[in-house]
Amino acid sequence: MPQEGTEIGDCVYCHRFLCGRLRGLKLTAIDYVLLSLYFVFVLGIGWLVKRRVSTSSEFLTSGRSVPVWITSLAFIAANLGAQEVIGMCASGAKYGILTSHFYWIGAIPAMLFVGIFMMPFYYGSKARSVPEYLKLRFDEKTRGLNAIMFAVMTIFSSGISMYALGLMFQLALGWSFTSSVLLSAAIVLVYTLLGGLTSAIYNEVLQFFLIVLGFAPLAFLAAHRAGGWSGIVGHIASNKAHLWSNLGSPAANPMGVEAFSLIVGLGFTLSFGYWCTNFLVVQRAMAANSMSAARRTPLVAAFPKMFMPFVVILPGIAALALANMHLYDLPLKAGGTDVDYNMVLTTLMSKFYPAGMLGVGLTALMASFMSGMAGNISAFNTVWTYDIYQSYIRKGAPDKHYLWMGRAATVVGVGLSILTAYVAAAFNNIMDILQLVFGIVNAPLFATFVLGMFWKRATGNGAFAGLLTGCVSGTLMLGLTVAEGKGGWFANLYEFRSSMAQNFWIAMLAFSSCFLVTIAVSLMSRPKAVSELHNLVYGVTDIPKEESVPWYKRPAPLAVIVAVVVIILNIIFW
């Protein structure tokens, strides 16, 4: 792994990988012009929204002023980080069309659920963050646990994503790891400092369009060259060309999972745990300018989300077909014979994009990285300022002080992310383990929220005990089982066919243990008075009436359309 200061010229990684084919990915002046133009625009947008920011809530929560088309695109863009774009293309080449499960079952159902059923409580409670909702609904300790875990996780993931970006630009373009990391972090820092959450959200919309317009031509050209979908299917293994046909047993498909753990583990626990409770995405909906706009944010977002596989996964599948047709070679890891799937996207770009469009493609990659990082940073500074600093360190200061703290947290957050990127570069194995552990933290959360929102009897003690049990039991299971040589630090009781299967089953265990312990402890402890639960729990909350607005502005009809289209997509690629 690259160390600080290691330059490509040192030829440490200069095996056939770099000295051969990849030298072709050389940028020309025009590509740099396009990249600089992008930098000018993101900084410009930050500068233009700067004068909107004079209070801490304007800086950290956009003062609930953003229209729905903007919040919904930001909702998916904040999740569409560089790791996501590079990773989805990589998985497309590795698992084929099965990768689309991460969208069609692993995101859409949860997005519909959070918009229709959960947003009335998030938005109606007037909480400024997801942890703050937990404080209002349960108690201080549950908020504290969630806020601290979330803050650590956001810094971690923005650092990992920065590391991925630095490594990619080092391998593909020969840029120095340090300069690409510092340059991109500095730009994110400046525009987030200038305009706060509004600036992050506005730029996420620009970044979203750039990602789509920058990668869609690649998907089209690569799929076209491979002979369209039928040509692709003819040149890849049949278990990579179908979504559901080979999910009877883990051995029959490249993901090593079976239908039950895919539907319940990914489609229910992991997906609902992420899309319904992760403040990174929920924050975008909470910034909307009305309850109706907040509820429609994830639903409107679901429309572009369900077609994203055709932009980010299809190039990977087409690359696999092209490789089997001997038109393109899958990139190999330095000095080895293993395929380096993470380099599929950039090598494919070098095969289809001439100077000019190549600059746009790399700018899109940079944009995906920035949208993911700004998403993490803008969620981190809010949770730090409101849920940790204002709650535990300094209560009752004037708002100006919290605005200052929000800005300071932005700087510190970026600094810690850079640090994490270097730690990731130096200690790759530790990061692998942490990534597995953090994967577990999300899984039990949905149990806490669903019980909190729909069961008046759930108590703070119950929620806290459940959340803790969920995380501990998940970590224990990770320590007791093995998959692809990972996990099993305590003992090897069971070996999964793939890390993915292990991940899904751990999520199911973490969710169920959290669910059961929350119920058991709640029944043993004293519930909050119903009068304190107004606008926090189903049954004592006014669900907005939508009869008077046209159908396309109502949540239910939008959700039905999305559901029907997703079902059709699943049938087409069955």
Add this chain to the structure above:
Amino acid sequence: MNDLRIPIGLFFAIIGAILIVVSFVAPGPHADLLTSANVNLYSGISMLVFGSVMLWLARRAS
């Protein structure tokens, strides 16, 4: 800033225009590419159209 569509529209209109110019200055075909299509021209036109629609929508709204 009142309308995000203005900077987005401007950005893509400029990028599109640059790509169209590049496509005429350095047309190809590029021997080392897997496609014979004029990628810059077609991508440039679609970005220019997208940017213009954004600007038109912003203008109509104001």
